[in-house]
Amino acid sequence: MTTPKRISGVLAPVVTPFKPDLSPDPERYVRHCKWLLDNGCRGLAVFGTNSEANSLSIEERMVLLETLILEGVPADKLMPGTGCCSLTDSVRLTSHAVALGCAGVLMLPPFYYKGVSDDGLYRNFAEVIERVGDARLQLYLYHIPPVSQVPITLALIERLLKRFPETVAGVKDSSGDWSNTKAMLDAFAKSGFDVFAGSEVFLLDNMKNGGKGCITATGNINPGAISKVFETWSGPNADALQKDITATRNVMQKYPMMAALKAVIAHYARDPEWATVRPPLVELTPAQNKGLIAELGARGFDMPGLAAAGATAIA
């Protein structure tokens, strides 16, 4: 691998705020992205699963990405999701991200058809890479079988790496199965393939085995503590720090994740509009909301400076 600087560390799949009419809210979006970068995230995996990205149109995503960069979020900190069901959409979003100078893209497989072959998936990724045709492209494969229902197998990674060694940069493993992450690390990490855990629960294990960090839902609300595990994973306090972030994650996992993330931000930003989600998701019930905030409060959880961050928003 010859690419000089690859992104690493803790990345948040940034939640996408909506206005009451369900249109994306660029002001809150920029503000939250800046808060995340100021509070531990080394990068932003915008337009991930937790971003409700697949509930946005292609144009809505492109406008939001352009807005972030215009408002001063560095493109080299961005890893937008660009994998769509349609080949032409994936090419369009990926070309757009590369042209804007993004650090990389995180690419879902086409996820409508199930039981498709590795041959078909290989052909999809190969067509995207060839059509984008840009040496700057750093492609991270997105393995999230519980949601996409279309897995990225080790055999597929091997085949893609062999054909596109300069482009296929890594993977986000959101299988929730550490043995799968470990197999990816064992097979490919030494050759410069960057493995990100899909949850901070596996962050310390991932770092000990040659991984590069994590891209995690709760990076949206707890970036400081998660980042500390990344920064000090080889130090004496790593196990205790890991235990703490896992405990916070476990609270969040009792609730529907995307609605819960937004409810937490709404609470700590003192900004109820943040709670809005697009269908088919629904907001937390008042009882869920109360329970979640109480549980986090009991852990001493906080999002420092979030309520004041409004001052840095788009005028």
Next chain:
Amino acid sequence: MTTPKRISGVLAPVVTPFKPDLSPDPERYVRHCKWLLDNGCRGLAVFGTNSEANSLSIEERMVLLETLILEGVPADKLMPGTGCCSLTDSVRLTSHAVALGCAGVLMLPPFYYKGVSDDGLYRNFAEVIERVGDARLQLYLYHIPPVSQVPITLALIERLLKRFPETVAGVKDSSGDWSNTKAMLDAFAKSGFDVFAGSEVFLLDNMKNGGKGCITATGNINPGAISKVFETWSGPNADALQKDITATRNVMQKYPMMAALKAVIAHYARDPEWATVRPPLVELTPAQNKGLIAELGARGFDMPGLAAAGATAIA
């Protein structure tokens, strides 16, 4: 229900032909649509699962739909698929179809997020209906859990029918589970909710229980024989005719359906380019192709006039 004329009969989810560069091929598309309407299909459910619709961009679908109508395919025979993961895309495609005078739309639920609630799905469909805001809209729900992994429950249908009785017109049940189709018929058919079986295997049973026809993959290649079951379902030969179309279906089901449909059209049209599929699908292997054509030939299967239909294509 006050709508004067609803579509019924056999509809094909029209396969979408691609050029060698994988762009949609409007010439072959128009030609096939006209052949289908001349050979038994009462309507065309363009942009369905078997159309590889989710492998097309929104713009590619809109251009193809406009092309069909400009080239003389009657809009009142068309039931395009318009359900996307993104609310804004679903609204855009549905508004477009209604503005063009389409008979109805066949709407998938948003299918990226799994395990979503009926509340969230209700909100999705209700938002689409309200945002389209056009009394001409006839919405058919698309239940295909083996692919979408997001079911349309009886409770959801009941709730939507109660709120939008003039708009929610029916369902395509591609569950493959006759007991589910029967439950939909028993619960809603008498109140004017039109149930289409998702396979001709259930066509006779559907008609006997108050259904309105079928929307079936193999309608692309066997519309005449399937249509005969629809036209004569109460006659003395219905069981024998049903047995025959089921046998042909069973041959097709031994192969990956979309690639097999295109291979059959390529063979009978003497037009090898028809076999092209977009990733993540792959074409049949030569051995599969040979086996499929031989099995159909042994059944005396034919697609009359298909090879000559080129004459009716776009100049």
